Amino acid sequence: MNYVKNQLTVMRGNLLKEIEGFNPEFMDVQPEGFNNTIHWHLGHVLTVAENFLLKSNSELPANYSQLFGYGSKPAEWAGDVPTVDVLKQQLHEQLDRLLEIPEERLTEKTAQPFNGMETVGEFINFVVLHEANHIGQIHAMKLFIQSTN
Template identity: 35%
Template structure:
């Protein structure tokens, strides 16, 4: 698989998410509608956090997000459990784009490299397999964001 293809696909997915959120009123960002566990604010932080773990951690690279993000946005977390203010919306939106740039900087030309964390739940053996797993996860949450936007309309 070409590096430019998979990294470009990740970039387009992220751009689509950011575009959908540009016009979202501030008053709707932190609402958790009935039948949902999380807000759109949580969704974007979760995408950043899981990408950091799936791609950077399993590939043996240093974290590119603040240490407290998993506390707010890791698997199994939800806004109802937050005891302090989460990272700001505008910060998370900016980091969505920056993270794609960091992936390109760290991994372009190295997608066929073996993962460092061999025992991973994704069963990934190479960096490109991590990116494919991540894209599946990210698209799932893009769908949740779309659902939340419709419910909150």
Template identity: 35%
Template sequence: MSFLEQTIFNHMETVRGITEKAIIRIPEEISDIIPEGFSNSIRWNFGHIAFVQEKLVFGISGEEMNVPMNYERLFGAGTKPADWTDTPPSFKEIASVLSEQKPRIKTFLHDRFHQKLPSPYTNRGGITFHTTGEAFLFGFYHEAMHMETIKRIYRSISSK
């Protein structure tokens, strides 16, 4: 494994570690509250992080995604808890998915950062990815953005 690849995987561990600590610290009983000014809940944001990372690494590469079947319906882009008909997974279940992704990502992406995707993938924000590495690295930004949203929702709930 190259030094750069190891550095990127270490960064993944750091970013995901922040997410994993947060899902343990935040009380699950407040996870479905959607404060005024927000369209999604804390539970939705954690599930969305797990689903999108799975899609960015495995799904758009043409590989089998290893998240529960209902994650796309619950946590895909454009979804919201107000539309849920399924019972959402517990924090414990989402935490397990978040933790389990790390070793699978390392194994899959080893020496594949420059591998071309089967076809370029453009996300809802208009960003186009051509390689597995581009998509994976965008996941850090995406995860951090949703962690900030989780913090803002938590502060909003806690201040009341």
């Protein structure tokens, strides 16, 4: 379980470090060739982890799935959209809740399998890989934005 907790901690730390010191004005810039903004990526990572691993005890507002779910776009945002600072705080808080998942739950079957994944442990692996993918997207977006501003 230490390995799992370490992976969650390292990945979330990498995500938050990637945006550390980045100009807040650029969080909502959607560079040409990209589908979303850094602001969206932060909410998306948060929402996916919540839906896959913490859904029964979710602490996120109900509208997050519409704002940040698969296929959503910042251009279509309506209503109350959390700020980047709120999302960063929620990402920190969520990590604490993820780290509280007991080891005995890793082999527990989930109510809704997804893409061949059936256990909590498999979903944790997915969340880590998913987050790594979005860190890469954020990194690429930062480089593009910084080179054009």
